[in-house]
Amino acid sequence: MKGFTMELILDTADLEAIRELNDLYAVDGVTTNPTIITKSGKSFEEIRDGLMEILSPEQKLFIQVVATDFDGIMAEARYICSLRPENTYVKIPVTRDGMRAIKACKAEGMGVLATAIYSASQGFMAAKNGADYLAPYVNRMCNLGDGVGEVVRLQAMLEQAKLPTKILAASFKNVEQVNELLENGIEAVTIPVDVAFNMLDIPSTPMAVDDFTRNWQAAYGRTTLLSAE
Ligand code: G3P
Numbered sequence: 001m002k003g004f005t006m007e008l009i010l011d012t013a014d015l016e017a018i019r020e021l022n023d024l025y026a027v028d029g030v031t032t033n034p035t036i037i038t039k040s041g042k043s044f045e046e047i048r049d050g051l052m053e054i055l056s057p058e059q060k061l062f063i064q065v066v067a068t069d070f071d072g073i074m075a076e077a078r079y080i081c082s083l084r085p086e087n088t089y090v091k092i093p094v095t096r097d098g099m100r101a102i103k104a105c106k107a108e109g110m111g112v113l114a115t116a117i118y119s120a121s122q123g124f125m126a127a128k129n130g131a132d133y134l135a136p137y138v139n140r141m142c143n144l145g146d147g148v149g150e151v152v153r154l155q156a157m158l159e160q161a162k163l164p165t166k167i168l169a170a171s172f173k174n175v176e177q178v179n180e181l182l183e184n185g186i187e188a189v190t191i192p193v194d195v196a197f198n199m200l201d202i203p204s205t206p207m208a209v210d211d212f213t214r215n216w217q218a219a220y221g222r223t224t225l226l227s228a229e
Contacts, residue, residue, distance in 0.1 A: 007188035009060070010196060011170060013040040015050040017193040022054065024200070029060030031135070031170065031190040033091065033115070048083065057086060062113050062133075062190075064091035065101075073101040081110045089132065091115045094122045099129060106130035113168060118144070120154040127158055127165035133188070137171035138181065148177070152184045175199050 007028040010021055013036045021027060030051055037047050048063075055061055061084060065076040077090040090105060092098045093116035105112050106129065113133035114126030118141055123134040136154060141147030155167055168188040169181045175198050178189055191199075217223050 006182070007060075007166075007168070009062070009168060009188060009190035010193070011036065011172075011190040012193050013037045013042070013047045013051075014193055015040075015042075015047070015054065018051070018054055021193065021196050025196070027059065028188075029062065029087070030055065031062040031091065031113075031168070033064040034066050052084060057084070060087045060089060062089045062091050064093075064115060068093075068095065068097060070097045070100050070104075073097060074104060077101065077105050077110055077112075078108075081105075087111075089113045091135070094126050099125065102126055102131050103129040115170070117154075120150050120157055123154045123167070124157050124161070124163075127163045128161075131165055133166050133168040135168050135170040135190070138169050138177055139171045139173040141171075142177070148180045148184070151181060151186060155184070155186060 008025060009029045009031050010018055010027055011031045012018060013032045018030060032047065037044055040047055051061055063080045065073045065080070067073050067076050073092060077092065080090045081088055089111035091113045092102050092105070094114050102112050102114055112131045113135055114123070114131040115135040117123045117126070117134055117136040123136055126134055134154070136151045138147050138151060141150055151167065151169055158165055158167070166187045168190055169186050170190045172178050172189070172191050172195050175195060178191055178195060178199065181189055213223050
């Protein structure tokens with residue numbers, strides 16, 4: 001397996017949630033797509049400015065093109081990459097026009113994430129075209145067959161071909177799917193807000209803390225380690 005630093009990305013345009021999760025976790029960046037942005041109820045410009053305000057220069061920002069034709073994708077890609085000097089990536093779906101654009105964007109030196117990946121072969125060809133990241137849609141692939149197995153296969157294909165492209169697994173519906181990918185050595189995941197909170201919030205933990213507090217209070221008459229001495 002390649003040496004790597006695992007990346008935790010948030011798959012949302014909910015600015016409040018991003019602020020909260022960014023305080024809570026070691027977040028490496030944010031991914032959006034056209035649907036995610038429309039669901040925020042805000043304009044693209046508001047989301048764009050909000051994300052650029054929240055994210056530090058080291059955190060990665062992934063914005064997807066809306067255009068579907070080669071020239072349109074290229075124009076939007078250049079715009080997206082001009083937003084921040086570093087750590088900004090254009091997300092391009094792996095259609096035929098998209099695949100051509102991935103190759104052309106890399107030739108122009110842009111950061112590229114190939115998205116809407118449903119099979120190992122699609123991901124492999126995008127990696128061969130130089131994409132920096134691949135976003136296989138794990139849950140959607142699970143609805144069609146062995147989604148996790150297909151992503152693990154893609155990882156093995158990249159390793160065999162010695163391609164440096166990183167898998168940034170996407171489209172998660174539950175914590176178990178994320179765990180399965182991480183357990184299999186997938187290098188990056190982008191998770192929605194509910195899954196991000198569910199990775200931490202198990203009711204038994206606050207219940208255990210309540211017991212500690214109650215016992216301490218009963219014994220020492222206070223709810224802090226520090227006494228008034
Ligand atoms: O990042 C890709 C992801 O947003 C797609 O997720 O939930 O629409 O399958 P979903």
